Amino acid sequence: MAESAKKAAAEITDAGIVGGAAKLTPEKIEKVINNVLKAEGGARLKTYVDICAHCGLCSEACHFYLSHDNDPKYSPAGKVKQTILEIIKKKGKVDVDFMKRASEIASTECNLCRRCVMYCPFGIDIAYLLLTVRRICHKLGITPQYIQDTAHSHSATANQMWVKEDEWIDSLMWQEDEARAEIPDLRIPLEKEGAEIFYSVIGPEPKFRAQLIYQAAVIMHVAGMNWTMPATPGWDNSDMCMFTGDFEMMARLKKIHFESAARLKVKKIVMGECGHAFRSVHDVGNRALSWKMPPIPVVHAIEFYYELIRDGKIKIAKKFDKPVTFHDPCNTVRGRGLHEMGRFVVNATCETLIEMHPNREHNYCCGAGGGVINCGPPYKMSRIDGDKIKAEQLATVKAKGAQTIIAPCHNCHGGLEDIIHHNKLDMDIKFLGDIIYETMEKPE
Structure with a gap:
C-alpha cells in the first residue's frame, strides 16, 4: 500500500463510526452480533463460511487488491477474514476497535460488485458476506455518517x-x-x-x-x-x-x-x-x-x-461522431446480463465504439457503487486510490482514440468523473439517454 494512501486512511475520522462506537460496550456488540447471526444468517451464511478454502483465487478479481500492489488485506478473502470470519469464530466476542475497522472495510473497501464471485471456485457471494457485516454495523449504530444521512433522507x-x-x-x-x-x-x-x-x-x-x-x-x-x-x-x-x-x-x-x-x-x-x-x-x-x-x-x-x-420507434438521424467506449455497470451486467443490449444501442447511435479490456461481465468496477461513493468526502482519495486499475484501463482506451465514455449508471458517472479528474484523462462521460437524445430524429 502506498505511503500516501496509508497516511490518508490513518487520518480519516468518520463521525458516524466514531460517534456510534462511543456508545458501544462489549456486551452490546456480542448480543447484537449473535441476534443477527441467529435470526438472519441461516444456511446461506453457514455454507459460504464453511466452504471458503482461503485459496485466494478471488484476489485478482478485486480492483482494491490490484490497485494496492496485491496487498492480501484488500483481497476479497482477506476482507472476509478480517471481518465476518473473525466475528463468527469469536462468537461475537470482539471489541469496539475491531468493529470500527470492520465497518470501514465493509462500507468503504468493497463495492459489492461481485466480480470476485465469478472467480471463486465455489461461487461464494462475498458481497453477501460483507453486507452481513454492514447489517451488524447498522444494528450497532456505526455506519459511516454520509451514507447514513442519505438513509435518513430516505426515511423522512x-x-x-x-x-x-x-x-x-x-x-x-x-x-x-x-x-x-x-x-x-x-x-x-x-x-x-x-x-x-x-x-x-x-x-x-x-x-x-x-x-x-x-x-x-x-x-x-x-x-x-x-x-x-x-x-x-x-x-x-x-x-x-x-x-x-x-x-x-x-x-x-x-x-x-x-x-x-x-x-x-x-x-x-x-x-x-x-x-x-x-x-x-x-x-x-x-x-x-x-x-x-x-x-x-x-x-x-x-x-x-x-x-x-430495435422496433423502429426511435430512429437515428445522425450518429455521434466522436469515438466512444462503453462502461459495463456491475449491477446491470453481472447482475442482469444487459451488456449486449447496451452495445446494440451504442452501435446504433455512435460511429465508433472502442472496447475497454476486460469488458462485459469481466469489466472493472467504477469504484463508486455499493454505497462507497455515498460514504462521502472522507473516503474520496482512498476510493480513487482503490481503483487505480480502472484509471489504467481508461488511459489505455483513451490512447486508442476514445474521447467519450458512455456509462448507463449514476454512481458510475460519479466514480469515473473522480478517476478522470484525478488522473487528468480529459474524457467526457455521457448516459445512453444523452446520446439517444442528441442523435435521434425529432419533430420539426
Whole structure:
C-alpha cells in the first residue's frame, strides 16, 4: 500500500463510526452480533463460511487488491477474514476497535460488485458476506455518517435527496416547460391511471440532473409511449438503505415504490439509468417483501432503449461522431446480463465504439457503487486510490482514440468523473439517454 494512501486512511475520522462506537460496550456488540447471526444468517451464511478454502483465487478479481500492489488485506478473502470470519469464530466476542475497522472495510473497501464471485471456485457471494457485516454495523449504530444521512433522507422523504413533494412536482413542470420550447405538444403526464409505463428515476435527477428527465420525456414522446410519473412519494427508485444494512427501511421504500405503480394500474416500471436502484427493485428489495420477482415487471433503461431502437420507434438521424467506449455497470451486467443490449444501442447511435479490456461481465468496477461513493468526502482519495486499475484501463482506451465514455449508471458517472479528474484523462462521460437524445430524429 502506498505511503500516501496509508497516511490518508490513518487520518480519516468518520463521525458516524466514531460517534456510534462511543456508545458501544462489549456486551452490546456480542448480543447484537449473535441476534443477527441467529435470526438472519441461516444456511446461506453457514455454507459460504464453511466452504471458503482461503485459496485466494478471488484476489485478482478485486480492483482494491490490484490497485494496492496485491496487498492480501484488500483481497476479497482477506476482507472476509478480517471481518465476518473473525466475528463468527469469536462468537461475537470482539471489541469496539475491531468493529470500527470492520465497518470501514465493509462500507468503504468493497463495492459489492461481485466480480470476485465469478472467480471463486465455489461461487461464494462475498458481497453477501460483507453486507452481513454492514447489517451488524447498522444494528450497532456505526455506519459511516454520509451514507447514513442519505438513509435518513430516505426515511423522512422516501427519496435520497430530501426532495419535498412540491419540489418534485415543480421539477417535472419545469422540465416539461423546457421540453415544450422544443416540442410544443410534449407533456410529462402526472398520475395518469392505466398507462403502460410508470417511469421512475433516482433522487439526484430532480436535484442535480434534471436534464435527464427532459431527455426521457422527449424520448417517450417521440416513441409514442403511453407513460406516466407519480406526483407522490414512490417516484425515487434508489435505495441507500440496502447498502447500510437497514433492511427494514429498504423494504418500506420498495413497498412505497411498487404500491405507487400498482395504484396507477400500469403494466410495467421503466427505470432510468441507475445500477444500484435496479438491484434494489429487481433483486433485493422485492425479496425483502417476499416476492421472488417484482410484483410489477421492472425494465432497466438499457433494455428499454434497446427495444425502442430495435422496433423502429426511435430512429437515428445522425450518429455521434466522436469515438466512444462503453462502461459495463456491475449491477446491470453481472447482475442482469444487459451488456449486449447496451452495445446494440451504442452501435446504433455512435460511429465508433472502442472496447475497454476486460469488458462485459469481466469489466472493472467504477469504484463508486455499493454505497462507497455515498460514504462521502472522507473516503474520496482512498476510493480513487482503490481503483487505480480502472484509471489504467481508461488511459489505455483513451490512447486508442476514445474521447467519450458512455456509462448507463449514476454512481458510475460519479466514480469515473473522480478517476478522470484525478488522473487528468480529459474524457467526457455521457448516459445512453444523452446520446439517444442528441442523435435521434425529432419533430420539426
